[in-house]
Amino acid sequence: MNDTRNYYALLKRQTRMHPEKLFLQIDEECISYREMLQRVEAFASMMPLNISGNILVLAEDFFGQAAAFFALQKRNLRPILLHHGLSAQEQEEILRENSLQGILSVGERGISFHVTGLPLQEHAEENILGVLSSGSTGVPKVMYRTYGSWADFFPVQNGIFLVNGETRMFLHGSLSFTGNLNSFLSVLYEGGSIITSHSMHHHQWENLLREAVANVIYLVPAKLRILVETLREPVNGMRSIFTGSQLLSGHVLERLMHIFVQSKIFLYYGASELNYITYALCDDPKRDPSNLGKPFPGIRLSVKEGLVYVDTPYHVSGIGIPFTVRDTGCLNEDGELIFQGRREAWINKGGVKISITRIENALRKVPGIREAAVLRCRDDRRGDDLAAFLVKSPDAEEGEIRQSLRQHLKAVEVPSHVFFLKELPLNDRGKIDRKALEGRMGFLTKAVAS
Helix, strand or coil: CCCCCCHHHHHHHHHHHCCCCEEEEECCEEEEHHHHHHHHHHHHHHCCCCCCCEEEEEECCHHHHHHHHHHHHHCCCEEEECCCCCCHHHHHHHHHHCCCCEEEEEECCEEEEEECCCCCCCCCCCEEEEEECCCCCCCCCEEEEECHHHHCCHHHHHHHHCCCCCCEEEECCCCCCHHHHHHHHHHHHHCCEEEECCCCCHHHHHHHHHHCCCCEEECCHHHHHHHHCCCCCCCCCCCEEEECCCCCCHHHHHHHHHHCCCCEEEEEEEECCCEEEEEEECCCCCCCCCECCEECCCCEEEEECCEEEEECCCCCCCCCCCECCCEEEEECCCCCEEEEEEHHHEEEECCEEEEHHHHHHHHHCCCCEEEEEEEEEEECCCEEEEEEEEEECCCCCHHHHHHHHHHHCCHHHCCCEEEECCCCCECCCCCECHHHHHHCCCCCCCCECC
């Protein structure tokens, strides 16, 4: 691995340029570039000398993930940040199925290292890090990236999202989520500052935004909704909010525009395998939420048999281009992507093909519904069917919502099972935890998450 083209080397260069500048603020703790580099150096010195290859990182908190990531890069190793909440058996399966050389555990008691003894697979490219697939249909797969597959695109994405050396970006959640890791490193690339919190409490987020004078926000839509539903007073000085990984509802967009009146709001479409693909500037709450905008500069799209194919140089190693993650959609006359959901997120109900993504968007427009998630479920007599999990407004009545579903959906599209929850469960990446929702359908013996 070329150690002049990794993120430890980038941290070191930025530290030389502005050592006392804020690099990372976690709640009340502020860490300068100099302090971060010193902690990374100390962290690296504590790691065993005999480790090599591709290393899984299990860290309890944001700082542990970041420090381990940089320290492993200092040692010319490839860090792979692990999602939280996986069992010991699942961790072992990831190590074995991906032939990883070890797992580095970081916690309050310090660090420990487990060597697997598995053979190191050759890398045809100068890969410096790995990322995990979602693992929704099996053991998560490790995908590897070169330095340039992200960093060479930072000037493009940062120019669009208004990220520069003066950026103070608020983000939240695990760095194992590639959206967070990419954004974190894009700010490092510019010499800016990151602000985050261990808390999931929206009041703590609001205090941080104001007291730390954040000027850019990166949060997935589900977390943006949590944030804006409690904010009452405008937040000044915010110049950019960008979000992706889920569709942005008109209700959340309207609240964002009301609270962050000076900010531009961007919705992007991307994939762990492919990086950024399209983006849209969102300035109208009545816009079509399935419109994910035009391709980023240098990215080309095509649609074949309903599947979206992407031609980009900024992809994970070892895949053929153009590539599809099996998302479906079409391009409108302006060249914008109209997203129709993952191919697997369609059902065949009595001979009628139904997009789960479209049903979720329709449910979010029903008066009284704040958030919605839909799963495929299996009925022994009728085949594929739908189950909806809804979060209602405090003043809405469940009975009225159930009756109004037929006014917004075709008869065949109305979910056979409707559950009302106080909140939709989120995983550590801020996405709707569909496996947790599946577990709530105990009487549906063959429920399958879409």
